[in-house]
Amino acid sequence: GAVVSQHPSRVICKSGTSVKIECRSLDFQATTMFWYRQFPKQSLMLMATSNEGSKATYEQGVEKDKFLINHASLTLSTLTVTSAHPEDSSFYICSARDSEITYEQYFGPGTRLTVT
Amino acid sequence: GIQVEQSPPDLILQEGANSTLRCNFSDSVNNLQWFHQNPWGQLINLFYIPSGTKQNGRLSATTVATERYSLLYISSSQTTDSGVYFCAVAYSNFGNEKLTFGTGTRLTIIP
Numbered sequence: 001g002a003v004v005s006q007h008p009s010r011v012i013c014k015s016g017t018s019v020k021i022e023c024r025s026l027d028f029q030a031t032t033m034f035w036y037r038q039f040p041k042q043s044l045m046l047m048a049t050s051n052e053g054s055k056a057t058y059e060q061g062v063e064k065d066k067f068l069i070n071h072a073s074l075t076l077s078t079l080t081v082t083s084a085h086p087e088d089s090s091f092y093i094c095s096a097r098d099s100e101i102t103y104e105q106y107f108g109p110g111t112r113l114t115v116t
Numbered sequence: 117g118i119q120v121e122q123s124p125p126d127l128i129l130q131e132g133a134n135s136t137l138r139c140n141f142s143d144s145v146n147n148l149q150w151f152h153q154n155p156w157g158q159l160i161n162l163f164y165i166p167s168g169t170k171q172n173g174r175l176s177a178t179t180v181a182t183e184r185y186s187l188l189y190i191s192s193s194q195t196t197d198s199g200v201y202f203c204a205v206a207y208s209n210f211g212n213e214k215l216t217f218g219t220g221t222r223l224t225i226i227p
Contacts, residue, residue, distance in 0.1 A: 001161055032213065038157075043202065043217045059214075091157055095215075103147040103208040105215060107159035 002028050002098035006108035013084055014116055021079045021111045023094030029074035030096035034105065035067075038091040047092075050077040084115040118143045122203055122218035129193050130226055137188040137221045139203030147206040147215070148179055150188050154199050162188070162201075193225045 003026040013019050023033055031052045036044040048069050049057040056069035068080040081088055091112050095105040119142040129135055150162040163170050163177040170177055179186040190197055200222050204215040
């Protein structure tokens with residue numbers, strides 16, 4: 001199966017600072033990547049769809065100015081949490097599809113963000 | 117949007133037991149995936165099964181798309197099977213592939 005990596009796996013930052021999370025497809029090219037958020041003991045919620053070379057599409061209720069997404073190449077998408085607050089603390093997971101034939105998505109290992 | 121319900125929410129079994137996890141969804145789908153989320157949070161792909169039956173070792177899955185449900189079977193459970201199992205669905209076309217996740221089934225296998 002396809003491999004998706006994320007960096008960092010864990011980050012602690014202070015309120016008011018910005019944090020960048022990288023999502024890479026290691027053995028395939030991804031024109032579309034997806035960013036999810038997961039709170040403890042809850043399910044995954046899609047935040048946005050990241051499209052290579054164009055603007056991201058955000059889900060309702062997700063602040064685009066707070067969660068900046070850049071899909072600069074076919075193997076890299078970044079999520080920047082700007083002016084982080086403690087309520088932004090969460091587990092962030094990205095995914096991508098590796099096929100032009102099926103819709104199967106593969107997920108990265110996730111990034112645990114703690115804002116103090 | 118599509119609603120996804122999973123049952124049971126929690127399941128505790130003795131090692132060696134068999135289990136069946138269920139996923140009900142509210143609308144037509146052409147994408148259905150089963151995942152195992154391990155204790156470190158990694159989502160592991162188990163099955164891509166918008167319809168039909170598949171088997172992989174001790175695991176198998178069946179999706180009856182016309183009746184809007186999918187089942188995940190785990191046989192001869194091992195402690196490493198513990199974790200949360202998610203079903204996720206979508207009616208996709210390339211350019212619109214939003215997966216909706218169920219609430220998950222937390223499986224605990226006791227030695």
